[in-house]
Amino acid sequence: MKFKHLFLVASLLSALGVATTASAQTRTLYVxxxxxxxxxxxxxYIFPEFEKANNVKIVVVAGTSSDIIAKMQAQKDKPQMHVVFLDDGVMYRAIGMGLCQKLNETPVFKEIYPYARMANDQAVGIELGIVGIGYNKKLFDQKGWAAPTSWMDFADPKYKGKVVFQSISTSTFGLHSFLMLNRQFGGTDKNVDPGFQKWATTVGPNVLEYVSSSAKISEMVQTGEAAIFPLTSTAIANLKVKGIPAEFATPKEGGVLLMTGACALKNNSEQDLSxxxxxxxxxxxxQTKAMEYVNTIPINKNVKVPDAVQAKLGKVDQLMKHINTVDWDVINEKRNDWNNRWNRSVER
Known part of the structure; x- marks a missing residue:
């Protein structure tokens, strides 16, 4: 009996030891x-599969892109985060500050759209959106208006007092749309003078309100105040899920690429796992799960996009046709000057 008792105790201690070792091997990634x-x-929906396969716990450090890059700068010498998701414009700033580790060449890179590979693979796009024209379907039907087809529709006098535009100083949607209009006026990303000079006689008179973010647009669509506004097909899909009568139109000049990028922080403690x-x-x-649950356009070309999803997000082939990109190196260099000019001459 004594031997049996000792055997049971030893077995229990052995089992506890194994459990303790297994627990110690579970690593944590801060994202x-x-x-x-x-x-x-x-x-x-997305992290659990990776956690299970790699015996890792992912802990989210929540914040806006501005919050996250501020933490990256403050922790530059000893990063507390391992991977970050940032809007593409902010990601290029992070890359310029030397905060991202170059990613290893991997076979999956051959499956993604080439423009998703950012700055010589120092980051990569994981979510894809297209900025175009959102419009109030209920209001358009009431007025008998055809769906918008061009960035220049923002300057159509029939929309006087019915355009809602995001501030370029706080919104990537607003900035993208301003730059597309600037191109229609003869400007480039390096020369925004035409956009600023012509705004007061084209788009400006139509604007009911400049908003700091897109959150207010849903309310203004429901009240009938907003007719057209810059937005992504993903954001429109999310509004429609809530029963808000919004639709997305791809301008004939093309929409604008908007990505969420991911980078592994330089000098972080889990480089391989990151x-x-x-x-x-x-x-x-x-990517399939992101499409289903986050309403993003897959950045992996091998993902099959069902008809039901395309009905919600838009025809992928059409969205990806004649897609426009912007020069984030120029933008990040000039952004403060543009913001000040916008605040002085547009939102004064």
Whole structure:
């Protein structure tokens, strides 16, 4: 009996030892990203598969892109985060500050759109959106208006007092749309004078309100105040899910590429695992889940986009046709000057 008792005790201690060792081997990855629905969808549907396969726990550090890059700068010498998701404009700033580790060449890179590879692979796009024209379908039907077809529709006098435009100083949607209009006026990303000079006689008289973010647009669509506004097909899909009568139109001049990028922080303590997570996020499995739960256009070309999804997000082939990109190196260099000029001459 004594021998049997000792055997049971030894077995129990051995089992506890194994459990303790297994627990010690579970690593933690800290991922900086936007909170809210994005965090919920990733933690519920996308991260668990990676966590299970790699015996890792992913902890989200929630915040806006501006919050996240501020933390990256403050922790530059000893990063507390391992991977971050940033809007593409902010990501290029982070790259310029030397905060991102160059990603390893991986087979999945051959499956993604080439423009998703950012700055010699120091970051990579994991979510794809297209900025175009959102419009109030209910109001358009009431007025008998055809759907908008061009960036220049923002200057159509029939929309006087019915355009809602995001401030370029606070919104990428607003900035993208201003730059597209600037191109129609003869400007370039390096020369925004035409956009500023012609605004007061073209788009400006039509604007009811300049908003700091897109959150207010849903309310203004429901009240009938907003007729057209810059937005992404993804954002429009999210409004439609809530029963808000919004539709998306791809301008004939093309929409504007908007990405959320991911980078592994330079000098972080889990370099191999960080790179492995980013590789996973680019794969067909996670890209399919992002399409289903986050309403993003897949950045992996091998993802099959069902008709039901295309009905919600728009025809992918059409969205990707004649897509425009902007020069973030120029933008980040000139952004403060542009913001000041916008505040003085447009939103004064």
């Amino acid at each position: 900086g990203m936007n909170g809210g629905s994005l965090e919920k969808n990733y933690t519920s 790179q492995k997570l980013i590789e996973y996020l680019l794969g067909v499995s996670s």
